[in-house]
Amino acid sequence: MRENDWLRHAARLFGSRHQGIPVGVGDDCAVLSPAGELLVSTDTVVAGVHFDLSLMDHRDAGWRALAVALSDLAACGADPQRPIAALVSAQLPAELTDENLLTLADGLGQCSQAHNCAIVGGDTVSTPGPLALTLTVLGYAERAVLRRGARPGDLLAVSGPLGRAGAGMFALRAGFTEPAYDDCRRAYRRPQALLAAGHVLARTATAMMDLSDGLLMDLDRLCAASGVGANVELNDLPLTPAAREIFTRLGHDPAVTAATFGDDYQLLVALHPTSFETMHAEMPGLTVVGHIVEGDAVHVLRDGRPVEIAQRGYEHGKENETS
Amino acid sequence: MRENDWLRHAARLFGSRHQGIPVGVGDDCAVLSPAGELLVSTDTVVAGVHFDLSLMDHRDAGWRALAVALSDLAACGADPQRPIAALVSAQLPAELTDENLLTLADGLGQCSQAHNCAIVGGDTVSTPGPLALTLTVLGYAERAVLRRGARPGDLLAVSGPLGRAGAGMFALRAGFTEPAYDDCRRAYRRPQALLAAGHVLARTATAMMDLSDGLLMDLDRLCAASGVGANVELNDLPLTPAAREIFTRLGHDPAVTAATFGDDYQLLVALHPTSFETMHAEMPGLTVVGHIVEGDAVHVLRDGRPVEIAQRGYEHGKENETS
Numbered sequence: 001m002r003e004n005d006w007l008r009h010a011a012r013l014f015g016s017r018h019q020g021i022p023v024g025v026g027d028d029c030a031v032l033s034p035a036g037e038l039l040v041s042t043d044t045v046v047a048g049v050h051f052d053l054s055l056m057d058h059r060d061a062g063w064r065a066l067a068v069a070l071s072d073l074a075a076c077g078a079d080p081q082r083p084i085a086a087l088v089s090a091q092l093p094a095e096l097t098d099e100n101l102l103t104l105a106d107g108l109g110q111c112s113q114a115h116n117c118a119i120v121g122g123d124t125v126s127t128p129g130p131l132a133l134t135l136t137v138l139g140y141a142e143r144a145v146l147r148r149g150a151r152p153g154d155l156l157a158v159s160g161p162l163g164r165a166g167a168g169m170f171a172l173r174a175g176f177t178e179p180a181y182d183d184c185r186r187a188y189r190r191p192q193a194l195l196a197a198g199h200v201l202a203r204t205a206t207a208m209m210d211l212s213d214g215l216l217m218d219l220d221r222l223c224a225a226s227g228v229g230a231n232v233e234l235n236d237l238p239l240t241p242a243a244r245e246i247f248t249r250l251g252h253d254p255a256v257t258a259a260t261f262g263d264d265y266q267l268l269v270a271l272h273p274t275s276f277e278t279m280h281a282e283m284p285g286l287t288v289v290g291h292i293v294e295g296d297a298v299h300v301l302r303d304g305r306p307v308e309i310a311q312r313g314y315e316h317g318k319e320n321e322t323s
Numbered sequence: 324m325r326e327n328d329w330l331r332h333a334a335r336l337f338g339s340r341h342q343g344i345p346v347g348v349g350d351d352c353a354v355l356s357p358a359g360e361l362l363v364s365t366d367t368v369v370a371g372v373h374f375d376l377s378l379m380d381h382r383d384a385g386w387r388a389l390a391v392a393l394s395d396l397a398a399c400g401a402d403p404q405r406p407i408a409a410l411v412s413a414q415l416p417a418e419l420t421d422e423n424l425l426t427l428a429d430g431l432g433q434c435s436q437a438h439n440c441a442i443v444g445g446d447t448v449s450t451p452g453p454l455a456l457t458l459t460v461l462g463y464a465e466r467a468v469l470r471r472g473a474r475p476g477d478l479l480a481v482s483g484p485l486g487r488a489g490a491g492m493f494a495l496r497a498g499f500t501e502p503a504y505d506d507c508r509r510a511y512r513r514p515q516a517l518l519a520a521g522h523v524l525a526r527t528a529t530a531m532m533d534l535s536d537g538l539l540m541d542l543d544r545l546c547a548a549s550g551v552g553a554n555v556e557l558n559d560l561p562l563t564p565a566a567r568e569i570f571t572r573l574g575h576d577p578a579v580t581a582a583t584f585g586d587d588y589q590l591l592v593a594l595h596p597t598s599f600e601t602m603h604a605e606m607p608g609l610t611v612v613g614h615i616v617e618g619d620a621v622h623v624l625r626d627g628r629p630v631e632i633a634q635r636g637y638e639h640g641k642e643n644e645t646s
Contacts, residue, residue, distance in 0.1 A: 038361065042410040042459055044446045087365040089412075089457040123367045129452015134412040136365055136459040 039139045041072035047131040055172045058100045060189040062107025062133075068212065069135035070115050070193030071265040075210035076146070077202025078139030080116060080195040088122035089134040096131060115193055139195075143202060147225035150207035150270035154292040156230055157276060159197045159267040160238065160285040162215060163258025164188070167243035170250055184242050191265045198267055200282055204275035214262035215289070216312040219298050222268060229295035234259060234302045238287045259300070260311055360464045364395035370454040378495045381423045383512040385430025385456075391535065392458035393438050393516030394588040398533035399469065400525025401462030403439060403518040411445035412457040419454060438516055462518075466525060470548035473530035473593035477615040479553055480599060481561065482520045482590040483608040485538060486581025487511075490566035493573055507565050514588045521590055523605055527598035537585035538612070539635040542621050545591060552618035557582060557625045561610045582623070583634055 045051055045065045053061065066086060078084060088108060092101065112119050117137070150156075168188030171181045194210075201208060207226050211218050215232070223230050234255040247254040270292055271279060280286050290301075300307050368374055368388045376384065389409060401407060411431060415424065435442050440460070473479075491511030494504045517533075524531060530549050534541050538555070546553050557578040562570075570577040593615055594602060603609050613624075623630050 038461075040363075040408070040410060040444065040459075040461060042412050042444060042446050042457070044412040044414060044448045044457065046414060046448055046450045046452070048451065049449060085363070087363060087459060089365050089367040089459075091367060091369060091414075091452075091455060121363065121365060123365050123457070125367045125369055126372060127369045127452055127455065128371065129369070129414075129450055129455070132414060132450065132452070132455065134365070134367065134446070134457035134459075136363075136410060136412075136457075138361075138363060138461075 037141045037144045039073050039076050039078050039141055039144060040136065041069060041076075042134060042136040043069040043072065044132060044134040046129075049130075055169065056189045058103040059107035059110070061131075062104040062109075063111040063190050064107075065133040065135050066108050066111040066117070066137075067115070067191045067193050068265065069137045070111075070117060070195065071191070071210040071212070073137050073139040074193045074195045074198035075208055075267060076144045077141045077198050077205070077208065078195060079141055079199055082140040084115065084117040084139040084195070085120040085137065086112060086117050087136040088119060089136075090122065090124050091127040091129065091132040092124065093127055093129065093131055115195060141199075141202065145202045145205045145208040147207055147209050147222045148227075149205075150222060150226035150228050150292045151272075152228055152292055152294045153272070154206055154270040155273050155276045155288050156219070156232065156290040156292060157269050157271060157279075157286050157288050158211070158215070158238065159194055159201070159269070159283065160287075161240050161243065162211070162237050162264050162266060163239050163243040163247065163254065163261060165191065165263035165265075166257055166261030167246040169263070170252075171246050174250060176246065176249075180242050181246060183240065184246060188263060191263065193265065194267055197283060201267060201269050201271075201279060204279060205269045205271055207270040209268050211264050211266050211268050212262055214260040214312065215268065216259050216298065216300065216309060217262070218268060220312060222270070223292075223296065223298055226270070226292070227296070229293045229297045229299070230290055231293055231299045231301055232259070232290035233304070234300060234307070236287065236289045238285070255302070256309060260309065360467045362396050362399050362401050362462045362464055362467060363459065364392060364399075365457060365459040366392040366395065367455060367457040369452075372453075378492065379512045381426040382430035382433070384454075385427040385432075386434040386513050387430075388456040388458050389431050389434040389440070389460075390438070390514045390516050391588065392460045393434075393440060393518065394514070394533040394535070396460055396462040397516045397518045397521035398531055398590060399467045400464045400521050400528070400531065401518060402464055402522055405463040407438065407440040407462040407518070408443040408460065409435060409440050410459040411442060412459075413445065413447050414450040414452065414455040415447060416450055416452065416454055438518060464522075464525065468525045468528045468531045470530055470532050470545045471550075472528075473545060473549035473551050473615045474595075475551055475615055475617045476595070477529055477593040478596050478599045478611050479542070479555065479613040479615060480592050480594060480602075480609050480611050481534070481538070482517055482524070482592070482606065483610075484561045484563050484566065485534070485587050485589060486560075486562050486566040486570065486577065486584060488514065488586035488588075489580055489584030490569040492586070493575075494569050497573060499569065499572075503565050504569060506563065507569060511586060514586065516588065517590055520606060524590060524592050524594075524602060527602060528592045528594055530593040532591050534587050534589050534591050535585055537583040537635065538591065539582050539621065539623065539632060540585070541591060543635065545593070546615075546619065546621055549593070549615070550619070552616045552620045552622070553613055554616055554622045554624055555582070555613035556627070557623060557630070559610065559612045561608070578625070579632060583632065
């Protein structure tokens, strides 16, 4: 038990059986209508479990907590032109200084501004435990794109480079200070929620989700939700030269690490081949990394040959299957 | 700083200036339109800070966490006939057993069923700290009733008895096992969110909020939001015989304790005298406890004479002014 099971248990007694709630527990966002399609999602981060204050400051931690939550809205195709809102619940340990708190608030505020997201409420409590933030986000979509819906024959694409956040974390841990790695460090500390891209992709995507726990683990979830399998080609994964260099310096296989690390918050999308062409014209970074097949297995290939990967992803002490 | 200030600081950079977000930080709920009036609110409870597992079991703790959050929807006049939804973010310490977790989920499920509220999502993470739950709730109202809006001349009323939850907690701590105190113990462990009452009152209330931190502290907030003062008559507060008896046995002034303890989740409402008569016919428990006056001071009276009360309320380690 634990993790999802207990929430499903709670939801079982009175789950999403209301006709005004087409999607409840189990996807990136819950969907509530009437009211068009209202998207809601929540994410909790705990210091020392989901973020490491020796690798980032409180400003980064605030930014990151909100961006990660907003990424779930992007994954469902929220419209950046309609209202986007967040509620911030914070558990503050006594040892947090006023300066830490202000810096944390600055990071949240900067992120909310960058994503055109209003902070509309919250709750602040004291705790004998570590600093923890729960971000609940709301947005609207003309059409919510879910994890289910991918069909055999669809192309599988990612919205941009993979592995930057992982490379950034490794660079920070290893003390690599090269300015060429700034982009990777920034990707780790200050992820972006790809709301504009998600909204464009939502026009034709058959299934979509954000990559929080690594391509392979998240793809397993998309395939399970859609009742399909997939093939992924490691050689097709987009990596930046800096990320590739960091992984190589530390003796990690770049493509495998990029496929399993997570924290990139790029979008993973299934598309019919004809709509891929249209989308690619608008989003040059959109990159095909595999395709959807019949069955229920995700096969990882290198140069077309199957490879075994023991560790599918990076769990961050959390389970991300619920909205 | 701390508490509200830091959240306001975060909201300042990009607060509720979107035309689709008429109310942000500062009331029981945030209000988001278009989409009619969508109400959203969040509440966090931490074991050992906001609930005491020596006085209740995990089932009660689950029930209570959700009911307390739903009470904010009641306080804004959410329509129980339209969808009501909750997201549950849980931080679970390693020592929590599977049985504890199932019991907690049962309590959440029972409460969701009792309030016709769908659990539509959540997030579960591990923590080195204590058990903590963040409940985010959503509902719709034809007209959201806020804390602001009370006018001099309005009557001030409560939806039902005060002090039951406080008396229940005292009875549990003192080991009073009399069956006559069951109602008080239940009020403490299993509060109800008064959605039906809130929806009825919303038809004519000029201001409304739920009583979480005690009548006097919460009334201060309602008056501050409305820019008015109030007089409260201690002799008019409705107490049950059991609550009065428990307070008396323990040497506490019953009316003062009922006015300052909190945890009752009754609704506090300001109404024009003519609409009070209409409301009272539908809700016999509705009781006038004072009236709204010009100014900014809340005066507490006993038999019409001013009394000084040093401790205005019970903070529960939290600040409840944000939604």
